Amino acid sequence: MREALFKTRITELLGIRHPILCGGMGPRVSDADYVAAVVNAGGMGFIVAAGFPDPDEFREQLRRCRQLTAGKGFGVNLYISRQAGGAERLQRQLEILTEEGVHCVETAGASPDSVIPVLRDAGIKVLHKVPAVRYARSAARLGVDAVIVVGNDCGGHPGIYGISSMVQAALAPSEITLPIVIGGGIGTGRQLAATMAMGADAVLMGSRMLVCEELSIHRDYKEQVVQGDGTESVVVKTGLRDHHRVLNNDSAKAVAALDASGASEFEQYKPHVIGALATQAYQTGDSSLGMLDYGPAVAFADAIKPVEAIFDEMLDDAQRALQRLSQLRSCV
Ligand SMILES: Cc1cc2nc3c(=O)[nH]c(=O)nc-3n(C[C@H](O)[C@H](O)[C@H](O)COP(=O)(O)O)c2cc1C
Numbered sequence: 001m002r003e004a005l006f007k008t009r010i011t012e013l014l015g016i017r018h019p020i021l022c023g024g025m026g027p028r029v030s031d032a033d034y035v036a037a038v039v040n041a042g043g044m045g046f047i048v049a050a051g052f053p054d055p056d057e058f059r060e061q062l063r064r065c066r067q068l069t070a071g072k073g074f075g076v077n078l079y080i081s082r083q084a085g086g087a088e089r090l091q092r093q094l095e096i097l098t099e100e101g102v103h104c105v106e107t108a109g110a111s112p113d114s115v116i117p118v119l120r121d122a123g124i125k126v127l128h129k130v131p132a133v134r135y136a137r138s139a140a141r142l143g144v145d146a147v148i149v150v151g152n153d154c155g156g157h158p159g160i161y162g163i164s165s166m167v168q169a170a171l172a173p174s175e176i177t178l179p180i181v182i183g184g185g186i187g188t189g190r191q192l193a194a195t196m197a198m199g200a201d202a203v204l205m206g207s208r209m210l211v212c213e214e215l216s217i218h219r220d221y222k223e224q225v226v227q228g229d230g231t232e233s234v235v236v237k238t239g240l241r242d243h244h245r246v247l248n249n250d251s252a253k254a255v256a257a258l259d260a261s262g263a264s265e266f267e268q269y270k271p272h273v274i275g276a277l278a279t280q281a282y283q284t285g286d287s288s289l290g291m292l293d294y295g296p297a298v299a300f301a302d303a304i305k306p307v308e309a310i311f312d313e314m315l316d317d318a319q320r321a322l323q324r325l326s327q328l329r330s331c332v
Contacts, residue, residue, distance in 0.1 A: 001042050001308070002315050009179035010202035013125060013145060014104055015073060017042030019202035020192070020311060021148070021181055022209050023129070023156075024048040024077025024106055025293065027275050029210075029217055029282060032061045034307075035075070036068035037214035041308040046077040046106045049093040058093065062100040073103025075127075080109040090115065098122040106148065108157075113142050127181065129204075131159025133171045136180075146179040147172075148204050153185025155207040155295030158235065158245050173199025187300030189317025197325075207233075207295035213306045220285030222304050230296030237273070237291075239263045244273075247294040249287055251277060 001017060008019045022038045024030050026048035038045030047065060052058035065074050076097050080090065094115060097105070104125035107115065112128050119126050120143070128139040129148040136147040149172050151165025152158045165184035172180045179201040186192070187208030195203050209215070210225045234248040239259040246252050251272040258268055277290030 008201040021204040023204045023206045026051040032065035034214045037307040039069045039074045041311045046075040048077045050079045075104040076102050077106045082110045148181040151184035155293040169198045185297045187297040189314040190321040193318040193321035207297040208300050211301040211304045217282040218285030228298040230299040233296045247292040251289045
């Protein structure tokens with residue numbers, strides 16, 4: 001594993017070598033094998049609890065990850081839902097992850113207030129992910145350990161305000177005193193160096209990692225991502241005020257048409273957005289249907305490679321960016 005290039009509040013908090021986090025990817029995309037590869041390469045990854053609704057399978061994933069990481073800490077992504085059944089599901093997930101000794105949790109969705117006491121008691125670090133700095137301020141008041149702020153470039157849910165990652169990265173350190181992770185559109189070391197310079201403690205990636213060897217999604221899909229240049233990423237589901245950045249496939253086009261028609265009922269969207277379509281796409285490699293989270297950082301995904309090789313390239317690139325800065329400084 002590469003020498004550490006940065007020491008930050010996040011590398012210290014999580015006990016990791018590099019300030020590189022790989023966000024949870026569902027359904028069943030970031031599983032034990034992928035998360036273990038991220039952890040073993042010196043970063044932090046998160047198994048998506050919602051991707052494994054069968055409690056035994058979820059527990060099995062956690063045990064497999066612990067085995068593959070030889071006891072190093074790893075994380076779980078918890079979706080906090082206010083919908084019917086959400087609280088019971090969360091309760092079951094919490095029981096399992098506290099029993100299995102998970103190191104940290106990436107929370108997303110609604111406020112994590114209900115889970116913080118349980119996680120704190122279990123000594124599990126909480127990193128709450130939000131799509132705008134204003135939500136990070138509220139999360140900080142709840143007592144989370146760190147905030148992850150993702151900008152409009154992010155694959156998945158960029159929030160309704162559409163604020164770019166560049167603005168979030170510059171704004172967050174002046175508003176938040178907690179350790180800060182910045183995500184959305186990141187896939188290079190020069191972005192890593194830039195966010196560190198702006199005051200962040202780590203970066204978070206998703207889309208750029210879709211091509212890593214260790215992900216169990218179909219190879220045809222990874223090849224498609226390699227070909228992508230980011231222009232096939234689109235934000236849809238605006239009619240439901242649940243903005244979703246995805247691959248612009250047949251389902252996304254149908255959803256965009258609903259948005260344009262003024263549709264606002266979930267039942268109208270349901271046939272196009274059910275999770276089973278995405279699961280099928282990742283399994284078969286046929287990406288025409290399903291909401292497939294997909295951000296413009298795929299532009300940096302130039303080949304299918306192991307996680308460690310991707311991290312190495314990023315760290316080399318970050319090193320070059322630091323050298324460039326120091327050369328620019330010595331010119332004045
Ligand atoms: C295929 C894919 C699936 C994702 N699934 C989830 C998820 O289930 N839960 C979640 O909180 N974030 C999810 N995300 C968002 C990532 O965790 C992360 O916030 C985002 O990818 C960062 O932006 P980037 O894609 O520009 O790197 C997903 C992203 C991708 C690309």
